[in-house]
Amino acid sequence: MQRRATVYDVAAQAGVSIATVSFVFTQPERVKQTTRDAVLAAAGALGYVPSASARGLAKGRTGAIGLYSYDYLLEPSASDVPSSSSPVAFADAHPRLFPLYADEVQRGVQLECRQRGYAVMLGAGRTPGHMPSVIDVAGRVDGLIAFAGSAPPDAIIQVSKRIPVVELGGESRGEGIRTVFVDNRTGMRLLTEHLVRDHGLRRIVYLGGLGTPEFVARYEGFREALSEAGLPVPAPVPSHPGDDPTTIAAVTHYVGTRTLPDVFVCSTDQEALVAIDALTAAGLDVPADVAVTGFDGILAGRLSHPYLTTVRQPMEEIGRTAVRILIDAMDQPGEGATEHDPLSSAFVLGESCGCRPAQHHVG
Amino acid sequence: MQRRATVYDVAAQAGVSIATVSFVFTQPERVKQTTRDAVLAAAGALGYVPSASARGLAKGRTGAIGLYSYDYLLEPSASDVPSSSSPVAFADAHPRLFPLYADEVQRGVQLECRQRGYAVMLGAGRTPGHMPSVIDVAGRVDGLIAFAGSAPPDAIIQVSKRIPVVELGGESRGEGIRTVFVDNRTGMRLLTEHLVRDHGLRRIVYLGGLGTPEFVARYEGFREALSEAGLPVPAPVPSHPGDDPTTIAAVTHYVGTRTLPDVFVCSTDQEALVAIDALTAAGLDVPADVAVTGFDGILAGRLSHPYLTTVRQPMEEIGRTAVRILIDAMDQPGEGATEHDPLSSAFVLGESCGCRPAQHHVG
DNA sequence: GTGCCGTTGTTATGCGCTTAGATTCCGACC
DNA sequence: GGTCGGAATCTAAGCGCATAACAACGGCAC
Secondary structure, eight states: OOOOOOOHHHHHHHHHHHHHHHHHOOGGSSOOOHHHHHHHHHHHHHHHOOOOOHHHHHHHSEEEEEEEEEEESSSEEEEEGGTTTTTSSTOOOOOSSSSHHHHHHHHHHHHHHHTTOOOEEOOSSOOOEEEEEHHHHTTTTEEEEEEETOHHHHHHHHHTSSSEEEEEEEEETTTTTTEEEEEHHHHHHHHHHIIISOOOOEEEEEOOOSSSSSHHHHHHHHHHHHHTTTOOOOOOOOOOOHHHHHHHHHTTTTTTSSOOOOOOEEESHHHHHHHHHHHHHOOOOOOTOOEOOOEEEEEOHHSSSSSBEEEEEOOHHHHHHHHHHHHHHHHOSSSSOOOOOOOEEEOOSSSSSSSOOOOOOOO | SSSSSOOOHHHHHHHHEEEEHHHHOOOOOOOHHHHHHHHHHHHHHHOOOOOHHHHHHSOOOOOOOEEEEOOTSSSSOOGGOOOOSSSOOOOOOOOTSSOOOOHHHHHHHHHHHHHHEEEEEEEOOSSSSSHHHHHHHTOSSSSEEHHHHHHOHHHHHHHTTTTTTEEEEOOBBBTTEEEOOOHHHHHHHHHHHHHISSSOOOEEEEEEEOHHHHHHHHHHHHHHHHHTTTTOOOOOOOOOTTTTHHHHHHHHTTTSTOOOOOOOESSHHHHHHHHHHHHHHOOTTTTTTOEEOOOOHHHHHHHHHOBBEEEEOOOOHHHHHHHHHHHHHHOOOTTTOOOOOOEEOOOEOTTTSSSSOOOOOOO
């Protein structure tokens, strides 16, 4: 692996100028057939690979889109990693941990980018030095998609001064920060209505935070359903997806007292699955003793026993939509954020609410 | 969004030279505290985001690692996309299509890269122009991981002249092309032995290709087990993961004739799941009428009915190992490929081989 | 007052590519 | 034979940053 071949090397080898070499790769029709062949032959012989850095610098665009997501979704805690020594163990399978919401959204981003000819850049955490990681990613791309809360708000604003940004789960803040709208409210309202009306549940605990507009909308749907049913609306019990200890503590607090509710309505599937684990570990039966519901519709919910009642978000579509919005914004730098129809979520009946096993769409 | 701020703008604003601005971000200790603060303040005010293109060009390294994978794994065929109008439908959930082998490996790559401070670049297909897509990705990164067969072999060789390459499922070709070794043979041998010894199956069809060394090793394990049992070894019936029509045709060819085998041993889970579908559609019961086994251990196998008997590969670990090998190679350009201990695969007992439902590790 | 040294900044150059504009080539046509 | 015009190619000027080499400055011992 000697020094990397450059346009100069190819040009010399082919007996043309560097401009011609460049044209062969960017505007082939501008170059005569015979010349083109000579250049391509030289390029092949030298193992020439154009430098995207140089190209990006010269053109002012990189042709890549960045995706910045949560840290905790990526690094499983030590306790989740099974010992790989056991021959029966599922080596590195974390059905509870993968794929989660962000993974499925990411997939949508990848698909759409591939279709549109953009490369996808995923951020690396813990950047050495003083530069926050999101800034580092932003420097490499023509547009950035970021999950709300995954990066400091002021960093996002700083980035948005340079390139268009789509923040998932955030609110449209103008200033070049767009968002993808998903109707979380209706899904959670339907789910809550089901619990109240069809199961007659009354003592309800809402588990989850109000950290982003999405989470607020979920609680809002919950509140609506209870209000319309003439029931009191409990304040949310703080919990955070990925922060298992807090979730477990919040749940077990109710165990063994007179205060065990009829149902834990969780703001995410992740929290719901952890809650089910904690309740089961405490000797309770879900849903016989207490029901649990989630939100997101991740695959792990379908693998769980009981099968999780939840609200499914169109995760892949969220990712695809984000890319479309972003590319639109990149193409028309001046334009303000164009609104789009909110994507809809779907109430998914499982068993964890107390319904009987049914013909679930498995496989 | 006016013109993007550069070092020059920041320098002017802070009243220093561009070198000083650069030092603040790359060698902070070389700059006096007060100057540093002034520069950072100016950078923040201007929304300065360093250009990775310029940085990469100047330094000769980009700080990113590329991952190039199959196309067919990413774009589901139209028939797999459920109509999103139905409120009950799982919107965009493709449990049969996601996550597959490549997705889980990708996850390992992401995790390891994040840990080591590298950004991950995913290739976009259909690059406009004459340059194969993999070359485009290669130009953006310091090292490339590619699935064997995902790109033209000569393109891989060309890339390897410029940057280190790890090819997954390929063979170590020297020339800067490394690979990750996984013991596929033993897993397939154990699985085949189980079919022959514990289920007494004799009429066996092996479904799959021999396109890469990995697939050869699988067939080899299959062959070994049969030979040791004194049974004849059938030639593989060609099939390719992702090419469903071929797989379906290969399977249905045996249906309705006297030639229906006892078991279809498939070279991947994907093919096995498709085979099960085809057999079920033909009115047969799996495993009562005919058994089916897979290879890989993807999540979809656990969601299927019957639960798939397979061999699980340490997919996440494969990704992580690939990154480690790659970074080693990038750090010591001269060194040859350092061998590593092969990763082991694990035989996973499911129901599709004819075993009774057991306490599977679900959830 | 002079010479030395460590600290803090600056100047100047080049990384490999794109592209506007200049130049050359070549055949058609007067 | 000379001229013109388009096609083909080249020349040259950056793109934004890192960094080697160098300059300015102050403190300090003599």
